[in-house]
Amino acid sequence: GAGVSQSPRYKVAKRGQDVALRCDPISGHVSLFWYQQALGQGPEFLTYFQNEAQLDKSGLPSDRFFAERPEGSVSTLKIQRTQQEDSAVYLCASSVNRAYGYTFGSGTRLTVV
Amino acid sequence: AQKVTQAQTEISVVEKEDVTLDCVYETRDTTYYLFWYKQPPSGELVFLIRRNSFDEQNEISGRYSWNFQKSTSSFNFTITASQVVDSAVYFCALSPAPSNTGKLIFGQGTTLQVKP
Numbered sequence: 001g002a003g004v005s006q007s008p009r010y011k012v013a014k015r016g017q018d019v020a021l022r023c024d025p026i027s028g029h030v031s032l033f034w035y036q037q038a039l040g041q042g043p044e045f046l047t048y049f050q051n052e053a054q055l056d057k058s059g060l061p062s063d064r065f066f067a068e069r070p071e072g073s074v075s076t077l078k079i080q081r082t083q084q085e086d087s088a089v090y091l092c093a094s095s096v097n098r099a100y101g102y103t104f105g106s107g108t109r110l111t112v113v
Numbered sequence: 114a115q116k117v118t119q120a121q122t123e124i125s126v127v128e129k130e131d132v133t134l135d136c137v138y139e140t141r142d143t144t145y146y147l148f149w150y151k152q153p154p155s156g157e158l159v160f161l162i163r164r165n166s167f168d169e170q171n172e173i174s175g176r177y178s179w180n181f182q183k184s185t186s187s188f189n190f191t192i193t194a195s196q197v198v199d200s201a202v203y204f205c206a207l208s209p210a211p212s213n214t215g216k217l218i219f220g221q222g223t224t225l226q227v228k229p
Contacts, residue, residue, distance in 0.1 A: 003157075033216065042117075042204050042219030043158070056216065089156065095215070101148075102217070104158035 002026075004105035006092050012111045013082045021077045021108045025094030032075050033102065034067055035091040043091055049075060082112045115140045117207050119220035126195050127228050134190045134223045136205030142166075144210035147181065147188045148217065152202040164188065165210070195227045 005024040013019050025032050030051055035043035036059075045059040051072035060067070064083075069075040079086055089107040116139040126132045138147065149161040162172065164181050172179050176193045192199055202224050206217040 031215065035217075040221075042206075042221050043217070044219070045216040048216055059216075091158065093158075101160050101163055102215075103160070104150075106155060106157040109156075 004092055004094050004103050006090075006105035006108050008108060009106065010109050010111075012113060015083060015112055016081050017112075018078065018080045019082055019110065021079075021090050021110070023075045023077070023092030023094075023105060025073065025075070025092070026096075026103055027073075029094035029096050029103075030072075031095040031097075031102075032069060033093045033095075034075070034077050035093065036061075037089040037091055037107070039088070046077070046090075079110075082110075084112050086110060087112045115142075115207060115209060115218050117205050117218055117220035119203075119205055119223050121223045122221070123224045123226070125226045125228065128197060129194050131191060131193050132195050132225065132227075134192075134203050134205075134225065136188045136190065136220060138186050138188065138205070138207045140186075140207060140209060142209045146208040146210060148206040148208065149179065149188075149190050150204045150206065150219075152204060152222070154201070158204065161190075192225075195225075197227050197229055200225060200227045 007022045032049040034046040037043040047067045048056040049069045064080045066078045089109050091107045093102040093104045095102045118137045145166045147164045150158040178191045180189045202222045204222045205220045208217050
């Protein structure tokens with residue numbers, strides 16, 4: 001597609017529920033990043049994929065967070081047993097080469113109630 | 114430690130005024146990249162500029178200009194003759210070049226409101 005597509009756009013989850021957020025990067029983009037943006041804050045790095053390999057997951061806040069990109073294109077960020085502090089916008093970005101910058105999606109706004 | 118500080122939380126100007134958004138960064142790396150992104154109400158981050166640490170030449174793109182000063186670890190962004198459409202949150206970000214991941218470290222953002 002022309003841009004990075006994320007779905008759903010909005011998600012409301014009850015505390016304790018599992019959620020799955022999808023990112024469809026630009027075709028051919030090798031690098032894929034997930035960021036978490038709390039209200040009024042800058043985005044914070046969660047994890048990075050190069051093709052299907054998850055090379056950096058140092059930003060995942062707990063073992064309830066899990067990301068995958070099994071075929072090197074679409075990626076899913078899964079959050080198990082959601083907590084209120086997980087409420088944030090989750091942004092996905094992709095890049096053909098970091099030298100050319102990153103294209104971000106519009107994000108998924110997760111609200112845990 | 115790697116850090117980006119945008120001290121201005123909110124700025125409000127009247128249309129046609131010039132406005133400068135400040136960005137100060139911290140890194141021990143000698144090679145790194147600096148970015149500015151715009152986040153309109155729709156939520157996506159729009160790329161504005163990337164600058165590497167070896168290129169201190171200032172850049173101008175239309176009404177936008179950037180002043181990179183390595184000596185003060187600053188990468189400030191100026192909008193000349195601001196317009197209402199410039200209203201958004203602006204983020205400065207740092208990417209340490211030796212990093213294998215290319216992850217971005219963002220500042221807290223500056224909310225710019227341009228009033229007609």
